[in-house]
Amino acid sequence: MAKLPKNVGMNTLLAHAGHDPQDFHGFVNPPVVHASTVLFPNVETMQSRKQRYTYGTRGTPTTDALASAVDALEGSAGTVCVPSGLAAVTIPLLAFLSTGDHLLCVDSVYHPTRRFADTVLKRMGIETTYYPPEAGEKIAEYMQPNTKVVWTESPGSNTFEIQDIPAISEVAHRQDAIVIMDNTWATPLYFRPLDFGVDVSVHAATKYPGGHSDVLLGLVSANERCWEQLHETFIWMGCIAGPDDVYQVQRGLKTMGVRLAHHQESALKIARWCEEQNGISAVLHPALESHPDHDLWKRDFSGSSGLFSIVLDGGGPSDGAAFLDALQIFGLGYSWGGHESLAVLVSLSDRIVTRSDYGGPVIRLQIGLEDVDDLIEDLRRGLDAAAAAR
Numbered sequence: 001m002a003k004l005p006k007n008v009g010m011n012t013l014l015a016h017a018g019h020d021p022q023d024f025h026g027f028v029n030p031p032v033v034h035a036s037t038v039l040f041p042n043v044e045t046m047q048s049r050k051q052r053y054t055y056g057t058r059g060t061p062t063t064d065a066l067a068s069a070v071d072a073l074e075g076s077a078g079t080v081c082v083p084s085g086l087a088a089v090t091i092p093l094l095a096f097l098s099t100g101d102h103l104l105c106v107d108s109v110y111h112p113t114r115r116f117a118d119t120v121l122k123r124m125g126i127e128t129t130y131y132p133p134e135a136g137e138k139i140a141e142y143m144q145p146n147t148k149v150v151w152t153e154s155p156g157s158n159t160f161e162i163q164d165i166p167a168i169s170e171v172a173h174r175q176d177a178i179v180i181m182d183n184t185w186a187t188p189l190y191f192r193p194l195d196f197g198v199d200v201s202v203h204a205a206t207k208y209p210g211g212h213s214d215v216l217l218g219l220v221s222a223n224e225r226c227w228e229q230l231h232e233t234f235i236w237m238g239c240i241a242g243p244d245d246v247y248q249v250q251r252g253l254k255t256m257g258v259r260l261a262h263h264q265e266s267a268l269k270i271a272r273w274c275e276e277q278n279g280i281s282a283v284l285h286p287a288l289e290s291h292p293d294h295d296l297w298k299r300d301f302s303g304s305s306g307l308f309s310i311v312l313d314g315g316g317p318s319d320g321a322a323f324l325d326a327l328q329i330f331g332l333g334y335s336w337g338g339h340e341s342l343a344v345l346v347s348l349s350d351r352i353v354t355r356s357d358y359g360g361p362v363i364r365l366q367i368g369l370e371d372v373d374d375l376i377e378d379l380r381r382g383l384d385a386a387a388a389a390r
């Protein structure tokens, strides 16, 4: 870990945390170590494992550089690097749940998280209950004696509800349940989960840390209480990320602060423009004063990123398709957090206890790094096409 003065700002951390150049001949960036075998000097060292690195699945100078940078950002005791954001979801669930346990999961969760709970966890004899994102301290009504994990994601996927994380953590901890948060939207720059009572922070580093739509990676960061168990499960599962992907993400971190500030500013400008348009009935962005959870967002978050949704004013999926097919700059594709803008038609058919009917097609926008005026012109093309399709 690079030595830094105490209490430096986030951009200073991004630029310097992680790799200490003096650990590798003064080179500014960490080496990309491709490794399975690590040699030991003698049998005694091999048997006692008294050596920093012992095998590729247990970490390398490359994974350590990224993990220690993320620990500095998250305030965590330890971080593991896994091959995708989805693996960053499934590994902590497997680490902290056993047969007969109960999982409480927010209903506005990223769909593949739900799919994992409803298939693999169910098969293992772990029951899941979905609770509404606005539960806050009322989460107590959903807790069961065997609730071992409370899964949170804030804002919620696609509809951007903000959860009262401190209230939920307080209730969960009364019976020692572990609170896990998917913090991909805010990144530790705009929300530090562990400061708000969360035990394990999950990140799809594929998004803003990677930043260029060319790498898949997940990060899981735990507090002291949870680190050993998380780390052990990660090792037993052999689920380490590849060195080139880890390097790409630690490289991406260096510019994440400036990229995120740009995503934030452009997304807010576009969200405010969308609020004024006739063909749009609602804009789901928690940093807008019109958002029902705006006050909660303002209390806990220090910024907003580039992902939000709009609701077209009436119509069905074919109006949504007309809007999307008319776009020339926004690409039609999954994921987000990269340099380029994307749009998708959202399906809320998996929701159980959360609102799923918004009175018109819900379209999720990822605002990239292009010029705002060009993106607005593109959205105008989409709105004209949706109006013409009526």
Ligand SMILES: Cc1ncc(COP(=O)(O)O)c(C=O)c1O
Residues within 6 Å of the ligand: 084, 085, 086, 087, 089, 110, 157, 182, 184, 185, 203, 204, 205, 206, 216, 217, 218, 335, 336
């Ligand atoms: C909130 C959230 N968490 C996790 C993931 C999974 O990330 P990955 O695509 O790297 O598996 C995604 C991907 O879209 C996501 O939106």
